[in-house]
Structures are given as C-alpha cells and as structure tokens.
Amino acid sequence: MAERDSRADPPTRSRGERLPGGPGGGGAGRALALSTAGFAVTFWAWALLSPLGATLREQLSLTAFQQSLLVAVPVIVGSLGRIPVGALTDRLGARRMFPTVALLTVLPVLYLGHFADSLAGYLVGGFFLGLGGTTFAIGVPFVNSWYPPERRGLALGVFGAGMGGTAISAFSTVQLAAAFGTNFPFDLVAVVLVVFAAIAFLLLRDPPDRPVPSGSVLARLAAALRMPVALQLSFLYAVAFGGFVAFSVYLPSYLTTAFGLERGDAALRTAGFVVLAVAMRPVGGWLCDHYDPVRVLTGSYVVVTGLAVLAAVELPLIPVGTVAFLGLAAALGVGTGAVFALVARLVEPERVGAVTGLVGAAGGLGGFFPPLVMGLTYGVFDDYSLGYVLLALTAAAAGALTITGVRARVRAGTPR
Template sequence: MIRLGARGNLFLATFVSMIDFWVWNDLGPLSSRYSESMSLSSSQSAIMVAMPVLVGSLGRIPAGALTDKYGGRRMLLVVTIASIIPILLVGYFGSSGNYVALLASALLLGVAGTVFAVGIPFVSAWYPPERKGFATGVFGAGMVGTAVAAFFTPRFDNWFGGMQTHIILAVVLAVTAVIVFLGASDAPQWKPQTDPFLPKMWATMKLPVTWNMCVLYGLVFGGFVAFASYLPTYIATIDVYDFDPIQAGSRTAAFAVAAVVARPIGGMISDRVPPKNVVLVSVAGTAVFAALVNMQPKPEWQAGLVFGGLAFFLGIGTGGVFAWLSQLAPANKVGSVTGMVSAAGGLGGYFPPLIMGATFDEAGNNYHLGLTLLVITAVIILVYTAMLVPAADPTRRVSRPGAKPKEGAST
C-alpha cells in the first residue's frame, strides 16, 4: 500500500469523486438520444434523468453514517465497486430501448452519487478546523465529473456506440477501485464511531445545524445537480436553443466547470470570512441569475454569461455551506450530518427536473413556470437565512487561520 499524507488523500478522494460523479450523471447527456429512440414524453425523459439522483440522494444518509463507523477508505472502495454493475445495466437497457428496465437500472446507478457523503468526512478528518473549508472545497471540485460526463459521454456514444461507452465506464470504475485500495488511507486521528445507526440518526436530526444546512444545500447543490442533469434536455428543446446532443453536452460541461471552479473559492473564502456571508451572496446571486435565465438570453455570449453567472453563484454556495457545516457540526457527527445535508442537496436536484417536465408549456414550448418557481424559492431561502440561521454556534470556538487548535481538539 502507498502511504499518502493529507494532500495526497485529498486529491485522491477528489479524483474518485470525479469518476463517480461522471457515472452518476451518465443519463443526462444521453437523455435526448434516448428520448428520441424510445419516443419519450418530456415527463418520461425527466423521470429517467432524475432516477439516479433519487437513490444517490437518499443513499447518502446511510453512507455518511457508515463512513463514521468504517472509515472513508473502505466506503470509497465500496461505492466505486458497487457502481460497476449498474452502469453496465444502464448501457444495455438504454441500447435495447427497454424504458422500464432502464429506470430500474438508473435507480441502482444512484449508488455512485453517495460518494459525496463518504468523501466529506474522509477529507475533513485530515485537516484542522481552520483548513476544513479548503479541504471540503477542493474535494467538492470532484463534481467536475458532471462536466466530464456532459462533454465525453455523448462523444463516446457517437464514436463507440452506447454499450461500448458503458463498458469503458465500467473499466474506469474498476481501475479507480484499485487505485483507492492501493493509495487511500484514513487520517491517523480518525476513530470509528460505534453508536447504533438509528439513535445516531435521531440525534443528528435533532441538531439545528442539520436542518439549516439541509435547506441551504438543497438550493445550491440541488440547483447545480438539476441544471447539470437537465440542461442537455433544456437547451436541446426546439424554440429554446435547439442544440444537438454534442453541442448541448459541451455547453453543459462549461456550466459544470464554472460551478466546480467556484466551489473551492467559496470554501477558501469561508475560511477567512463568516460562511454565512458567503452563502447569502450565493443565494442572492442564484435568484438574480435564475431570473435572467428565465428571460432566455440569446446565444452565445449573452446566454453563456448568464448561465456561467448562475453556475458561479451556485458553486460558491456549495463551498460555503460545507465550510459552515464543518464549523458547527459536532466532530463525532460530521459524517452523519454530512449524509443528511448532502442527501437534501441531492433531493434538491431530484425534484426540479420533474417539475420542469411537468410544467413544460407545450404550446409555448418553454419552461418559464419552472424557472419562476426557482426564483421564488431562492428569495424565500435568502430571507430565511438572513433572519433565522445563526452565523456561528456561540458555545463553540472555531479556530481562525494561524491559530493553534486547543490540545485534544478534534481535527
């Protein structure tokens, strides 16, 4: 086994997250092709895209708790290996045109999305309090896998064919599992938590930080997941932008990259200023740019700037929320709180595609109602956060940059 330090394990976990996010977002870039080959309605296509998000969201709750008990190294390995069969099934049933079986396979594919609840406590344990924003922000950049999926998956499908593309992804997962086995290790100070699962979940649910962060992450990360998965369908719609799958994939990849770049920025800024301020800016920017998206700016530059701005504000929010969480959550419950919060983020990405599909105006060929609901939701959460969510827990002292943690403090 190769012994890596904090930085090595951080970048290894980020790489694993990127691969698992690629697999988790496999269906989004192929949605328009599957919709055409299977003659799916807008609602059926939205359900197909949303299926992995559902399991990837709810599965984060037990994944976070299991990470507290068994460690991030084991769980990264389990999640990666467990994603191999589902990606092959998605390729097979997608190529054969079996919609019902494809939905069932897409549900199983959601296991790849649980990687986030594993990686956050894994990398957080390697760093002291004043560097946790940096660590979780860098790890969060693994969501660049959505950009990789949007850019490469439709091209692989065009070059090699549907089933061959998914075989390639299965091989990539297998290689990644070997890398984790040989290179990853839990932090020296990490200790397994042996508390029973249900009482621990109940204790986690009673923490105010859990619900406050669930609301915020449901918007910022949920918004990112929703756009990253549904954007290929949205911008391929006639009278919206009418791009072909490869063009739509390239633009979705650019959106994802903008959010990925912004995430560690949000985390690092949150190490220096109160994370609440970062999150408030994020939510306000999300409301403004969602309203601009609803005005359907013209391609390429106007639309590019608007979508890029939306991605940026969502991205800094995702970094800010987890920097805030790492300051407020009890050290022995970081994994459990992370699981709950990241599940809420995933669920925040599950419902919008369904709403967009259900509220699609076939006569006007637009999604104005769904986007308007996003703006309203962001404004409500902005007011809630500003007025009701505390900036910090007054009973806890958080180390600032340059300060030494107290003796015996958890890192």
C-alpha cells in the same frame, strides 16, 4: 468585499507539534487527492444518462416528463443513499467504503450499457446507478478528519470539485457513443471504477486518530435529524447543490428544446456550466476560510435569485442567456463550497458523517425535483419561465434563512 472573519483564528501549538493535516501531517494531501479522484470517477458514472436524454427520448418514444424522470432517478437514489452511507463511513471509515461503493457502481453501469432496452429497464438501471452519487458522504467526513478547522473550507472545496465528474460525462458521453458505439462510454467508466477501487484499497488510509462514534447507525441518524442546524444546512444545500445537479442533468434537454441546439453543442455548453461551477466550489470554501461565511453564502443566493429571474425572461442565448447561465454556475458553485464550510464549523467531528449524509441527501433531492418541474411546465404551458421563477423564490428564501437563523448559530459557535 466581505468582512474578514475573526472568529476562526488558527489554534495555537507548541514548538515541534504538528497539526493533523498540516504540511507535516503525512497523509492529508494523498487523502485529499484520492478522495477527490474517487468522487469525480463515481460522479462520472452517476451522470452517464443525462447527456443521452435526448437520444433515449427518440429511441424509446418518451414524453418530456418521462425523459425528465429517466435522468432524475439516479439523482434521487444517490441522494437518499448518502444518509446510510454517511453514517456507515463514520463507523467503518473511507478506506472500506470508497472501494466498496465504486465496485458496486460497476454493476448498473454495465447493465445500462449492455442490457437496458426499454423505459423500465433504464429506470431500474438508473435506480442502482444512484450508488455512484453516494460517495460525497464518504469523502466529506474523510477529508474533514484529515484537516484542521482553519483549513477545512478550502480542503472540502477542493474535494467538492470532484463533482466535475458530471462535466467529464457531459463532454465525453455523446461524443464517445457516436465514435465508438453506445456501449463504449459505459464500458470505459466500468474499467475506470475498477481501477480506482484497487488503488483506493491499496493506498487510502483513515487518520489514526479518527473519532469512531458509538451507538447504532439508526441512533446516530436520529440524533442528527434532531439537530436544528442539520435541517437548516440541508435546506441551504438543497438549493445550492440541488440547483447545480438540476442544471447539469436537465440543461442539455433544455437547450435542445428551448433554443434548438444540436445535442453535441448542448452537451458541450452544459459541460462549460459544470466546469465553472466546479471551479468555483473551492473558491467558496477558501472565501469562508478567510471571510464571514454567512455573507459569502448570502451573496451567492442573491446572485442566483437575480439571474434566475433573468433566465425566466428567455432572452436570446447569445449573449444574455449565456451570461445568465454562467453566472448561475459561478454562484451555485460558491454556495456549495460555503455550505460545507459551515458544516465543518458547526458540527462535531464524530457527527460530520451522519450530518453530511443528511445534508448531501437534501442536496441531491434538491436536484431531483427541478427537472420534473421543468418537464411538467413545458408540457403544460409550452414554456419554461415558471420553473425559473420558482428557482428565484427558493433562492431568496435560502438567502433569508442564511442571514437570520444560520448567522445566529455561527455567532454562537454551537451546533445545538
């Protein structure tokens, strides 16, 4: 059991005073529910290509590397796009940004569903589909501004569970395409995005006392880049969330190739992985509200290291392989929640959006490279083991950074 963290005592308040985001805070619950729903919907769109990877490989006669590139392109765009989107959210607020990004995402969704018919076409559509992955940088500063420090870990964990939109895609895309035609999943997502944009425009509200930073977007991004804690947290999130993204986009292809599963079966197993990781993210945030977040995060990286080594052995999928993958899902989910509990603790409120953009971008980029590495590894060695060994080494490095540099910053209580 991790030791209880005594440094995060709730702030004192006078009688009748209401903490922002507390039970009497009015809009905190609605803000959390709407932002989580928006995150899930846009992530559903963001992950549309992944379950179709094996099908598109056959239809377009792709190599293993080309298939990996196809499903990875939305990831890198959605990652890099978080940097300006996070800074813009600090300035413009989530009420403007959420519906705007949702509506812009409709365009590539419809293009992919009706017009893309070649590798180049899908790469172009996937590039702009990356817009759906940027909403993470909208929701984190928004939720952070509604909740007091002692409740942010759980609140941000609940919001982060919106990454379960990838599970919706994994569960439904292949099945809907088979039942109603290949266009139907894209049309359905486009309609849902439009509906969410309308609801968000009508009901979403930024807190009245939201801090609005001064200075240009570029100046604030440059200031965030100069913060050592932002760079450290970026690496840690690249390992935790990047690992989750990498598995969610490449696991269907891996299970099909390495274990001979049918595509529908592989998609459902991937959805199970995603659901478990999503469920564990709020758990990670809750643990960090009540216990030492450094120990929580370090423990998750230790588990990832051990299970990645086990996966590298490529033992039978049932039961050992399944246990390894589900354990990785749980550990990565806890890790993603723990990293942003540390963001809320170590970064000033007016900088959360800019820092979230950087950290979120690093997380997405962390999910971009592993599918490419796995595709190259299999193409060269006809084996995936090297990819898992590299994951184990990276997770071990993240654990070492957490227990040393990040622990020192948490003890000092400063973002500098």
